Amino acid sequence: MGTTQLESVAEPKYWHLRTVLSEALDSEFSVGEILPNERDLAARFGVARATLRQALEQLELEGRLQRRRGVGTTVAPPRVGVAVGTEQHIWPGASGDAWQLSDSTFEVPSAAVAAALETGQDEPVHIVRRSRMTHGQPVAAELLHVPASSVPDLSAIDAPSGAARARAVLRELHRLDLEGQDSAVELGSARADDAKQLDRLPGAPVLVVTTRYFARSRTAALSVATYRADTCRLTFGDSGAVEIHEDPERRAS
C-alpha cells in the first residue's frame, strides 16, 4: 500500500499535460487571455479530450485558469490576498470590518453548529448573513451564529429582519467582553446559496473558515465563512499578504 505502491505508478497523463500547459501559459499567454477551444487544444497536444479536461480542471484548482460560462477558459490573474486573522481579537462587525451585512434570521441551526455553541438541539439562534467583496468581486459569504443568550437585551422592537436587524444583533453582541477567538480552515464545496452569492456553481471548491468567539468562558458566537478557493489566498498575521504565487511543480526549484 501507500508510498511503495505509488512509486510504481507512472505519472498520470493529465499531470504531465498539466505541466506542459502550465509552461505554455507562462510563455505564450497573458492574464485574461482566452484559451483555444478544447478540440483545438487536444489536437495540439495530441491527447484525448478527457485527458485535456482533467488537466484544465487541475489548473483551475491551482488558480491558473478560470472557466466562465459563455466566455470560455481564460488565464487567471494572481490570487488576491484576503486577511482573515489579526493579532488582535475583535468582534465581527467592529469598525474597519471588511464585511457587508445583508440579513438576520432566528432559526434552529445545524446539529454541528448547535453542538459547538452548546445550545439545545431545537433551540433557535440568530443567524447573521454577511458578504465580503474585494476589488468589486464577491470573495466570501458568511453565516454568523449568535445564541439568544449572547444578546439578552435584544428587544422585539428592534427591526424584525434585514440589515437593520443584523446591525442590532451585532450591536448587542459587542456589549460582551471578547476573551479570545480561534479559527480553522478547511477545504469544502459551495452550498447552493453560497455559490449564488459567490457567482459560482454549487460544489465549487471553497475554503471554509470557522471562527469561534469566546466571552464569559463560553462560545458566544460562531462564524462559518466560505471563501472562493479559485481567486483567494487567506492571510494570517500582522504584516499583510505573502506575495507568493507560483507553479507547484516549480516550488522545489
Add this chain to the structure above:
Amino acid sequence: MGTTQLESVAEPKYWHLRTVLSEALDSEFSVGEILPNERDLAARFGVARATLRQALEQLELEGRLQRRRGVGTTVAPPRVGVAVGTEQHIWPGASGDAWQLSDSTFEVPSAAVAAALETGQDEPVHIVRRSRMTHGQPVAAELLHVPASSVPDLSAIDAPSGAARARAVLRELHRLDLEGQDSAVELGSARADDAKQLDRLPGAPVLVVTTRYFARSRTAALSVATYRADTCRLTFGDSGAVEIHEDPERRAS
C-alpha cells in the same frame, strides 16, 4: 453574467446526487465502511456512471469519502485538526515542534521564492525538507528556504547533507532574533514529490501554507508547507481545534 445567469441554471444532477448520497452516508454507513462498486451505486440511484463519479469526487473533496487504490471507496473519518498558527512567534524546529527533519540541500530556489526572499535569481539557498505526521499518517510536507545570509556561521565542516545538515541549518537560524511571522493559506495541488510523501497521487488537492519569518527587518526564512486537504483541518489561534465537521448543505440549518 454572474448571479442572474446562475439563477436560471438548474441544480446540476451530480450535485443533487451528492446530497442524496451524503444523507445515505449518514444513515446507512459507518466510518471505514466500503461503499458498493460504482456500477451497483449508479443502478441504485438511477444515474449514469459519469454523474455518479462526479458526485463521489465532490464528497471526496469535502472529506466525506476516501478513494484508495486496491481498497475502493470508504467512508472517511472526521478531519483531523492540525495546529498551524500560534499566538507566539517561534522559529521552525524550536523545541515542541511537530515536524521531522529529513534533508537539507543548497540550491537555487524557484523565481517566486527568490523574489520573496529578495535573494538574487541564481543565488542558491538552503532548502530544509521536513514532514509532519498525525496519528501515524503523513499530513504535511514542507520546504523551508533559508538564505545563506541568515546562517552566516554555518561551516563547511557541518554535516554536508541529510538530517544532520538540516539540524545545523536550523541551529544557526535560531541564533537570529525572530521579529515576526505571517502566513497565507491557499488551495493547491500536490507536486509529484510531495504527493509521494503524503501518500497521494500528483495533483491531489492540498492546502498550501506559506509562512515568512522576519529577522533583522527582512525575510530570514520562507516555509512552503503542503497539507493533505482531504484529511486535515488547519487550526489557528490559542484554544485548539474547532470541532465542526458537517455537511455543507446543512450548515444553514
